[in-house]
Amino acid sequence: MHxxxxxxxxxxxxxxxxxxxxxxxxxxxxxxxLVPSEEEFRRRIELFRFSLGFPYFTAELNGELVGxxxxxxxxxxxxxxxxxxxxxxxxxxxxxxxxxxxxxxELLTALKLRGIHTAMxxxxxxxxxxxxxxxxxxxxxxxxFHEVGFKxxxxxxxxxxxxxx
Numbered sequence: 808m809h810x811x812x813x814x815x816x817x818x819x820x821x822x823x824x825x826x827x828x829x830x831x832x833x834x835x836x837x838x839x840x841l842v843p844s845e846e847e848f849r850r851r852i853e854l855f856r857f858s859l860g861f862p863y864f865t866a867e868l869n870g871e872l873v874g875x876x877x878x879x880x881x882x883x884x885x886x887x888x889x890x891x892x893x894x895x896x897x898x899x900x901x902x903x904x905x906x907x908x909x910x911x912x913e914l915l916t917a918l919k920l921r922g923i924h925t926a927m928x929x930x931x932x933x934x935x936x937x938x939x940x941x942x943x944x945x946x947x948x949x950x951x952f953h954e955v956g957f958k959x960x961x962x963x964x965x966x967x968x969x970x971x972x
Contacts, residue, residue, distance in 0.1 A: 808868060809905070810905070811866065812866055812909055813864065814864060814865075815877070817849055820845050820848045820849040822872035823848060823852075823875050824848045826872065826875060826898045827842075827896055830896060830899075831843075835934075835956070835963050836934070855879045859880065860921070861877065861879050862878050863877035863878070864876050864877070864917075874896060875896055876893070876895040876907075876910035876914040878893045878918055880892070889924040890924065890927060891926055891927065895910050895911050895914070897910075907940065908940075908943075915944060925971055927949075927968070927969055928941050928967075928969075930965065930966045931966075934966075938966065938968070941970075944970065946969060947968060947970070948966055948968055949967045950967040951967075952964060952965045952967070
């Protein structure tokens, strides 16, 4: 079954947070160490999607939100305005095969239509599954930073991957 992909709505914040929270609590996929509040999550949606106009999509299976992908400015300085950072999260343990790919495909297409020239993905290393996922979409490694994050009592590396759209 293929997921239904649609643009995010502010009222999705609770469901998106339910997808995201386990990544904060149990993985190094995100460098957040505390689960944000629903209000903070809603503020992020408002900022990235509605104030700044960056693509932000959700995926539903059988009426249930099972994932999301979004983008935001890579950096604040004006010269970076044609570069966006991308992220995708899929509900863990639900067997939603293909949801992440469907979301990312939609996101990258929307970024290109918006005039974004380069998409950036920032990954915690090691994370071969995520690296392969991004490489499938044409991303290539652009940098590896050693011991720049600290979570769960360990120093973590970060990889930057880039794709020219």
